[in-house]
Amino acid sequence: MSWLTGVMAALLRCPAGLLPANRRVWADALLAEAGAVPAGRHRLAWLAGGVRLTVREAALARRLTYALAFAAAAAGTAWSAWSGPAGDPAIVPNRVGVIALAVILAGLPWAIRRARGPAAGGRAARLVRTGGYAALFALVLVRTAVERVAYAPPNNVADSSGAWMRGGLFLAVMAGYAAGMLALTARRSRAAPATVAIGTATGAAVGVLAYALGPLGFPLRFTGPWPAGFYDAALALGVLLALAAPVAAGLAATRRAGSLPAGFRAGQGAKAGLCTGAAAALVVAVLSTATIALLPYDTGLQHWAAIHIGHWTPAVGQWTPILGPTRLGYVAGNSAFAAGYLVVLLVSPLLGCAFGAVAGLAADGSQPPRPRPRGSGPPLPRPAPATSRLRPPP
């Protein structure tokens, strides 16, 4: 029993190091008190209670859950990207890309923590981080699936010499998304939690709607003739929604930040718009790329894609008469992905930020600041030092 007590005491000391300073003293107190508890099962029970206390106070269960989920997602993505048909030049870039992304996503929280602190309190920040990471892994998963088949013989529809460059660019974009998401949801972020929540939720909803109305969405599932005008109208509606969403999010975030100083309030509009654009782009990219990845296996989708993707990507200029369902699907799909969705991932957040900023300025100018409750909201910018004016000698 004494060795078991020693093990339990050691278990109590380990997670105590993860506790903040104001909580570590309580773990030390409980451990010190164990000497007064009668030896045997009473002392063992006392120490077990201490281990439970430190695990709960250090939020170890949540940290372990996140770590395991990350490891599982990284392993699953790597397993998917690892294999491929012989002679496929995309295999090595895919493998390197997945490993590099896993390392970046694992290391970025540490770097952001030093600059902006840990994750902000509350469920919204954790939900945005978890959902964002899941979307990034999902995008890598479906993209590697598309690239692997597109490059492999007998398709060979894409230029393999650009695989490394495209992979590097994609990796940079993913790292930028992850860094931005972590910075905006950090404790010392200048974006209010409500700003991030409003922007992200709006963007995710618009992303789903844009995908549904877009060329690879629900219309793809219908066979038979579709009037071109109806499809054009649906896409136009999607574009309007995509443009209006960051404006609406910027207005809402600025109004909600009514207690902050004027310039600070307008900034919330820009940040809400940035979140809207980024979330929408990520959702559209994941869903559309996943659809492209399924194209070779569905003749109905291929037939539809042959007509409509070629119709909406005239700049690609690669729509040719059907040479074979698989080849055609990947000619259109891979080109649309390479030319379209990476551009969307780059441009959408910037456009969202711009529209959100305009909305924020408009809303800011139309309402006076409200009194700010103590301790609420993001940290305010420091006031400029006062300059003293010396009177000239008489």
Add this chain to the structure above:
Amino acid sequence: MAYRSGFSAQTLAVLADLCGTPSRWRHGYGIARDTGLKSGTLYPILIRLADRGLVEARWEDEQPAGRPQRHLYRLTPHGLAAAAAALAQAPSTDGTPASDRVQGRRRVAAG
């Protein structure tokens, strides 16, 4: 079960025990023995009470030989008033006040 005072039954038991000797510093194991609470239940209660300023804590002044210094607890003046108010509002299921239930446990432990 939460009483109208906002404190759980276990928290009220801790408050009642500390109220019994409000000026004396108490050890954690002594409180646990009197209230019948396990360490995993008692210390979160003490943490929350300390965070709210109802309980103050300190280490023993002297460094005893052969064992580490122990942590001591007692109610603050604000904590004493809050505890008295909470205990006055909180009857037990058998009608016994919480402080009397603590005294009963002490008699059982001594016996």
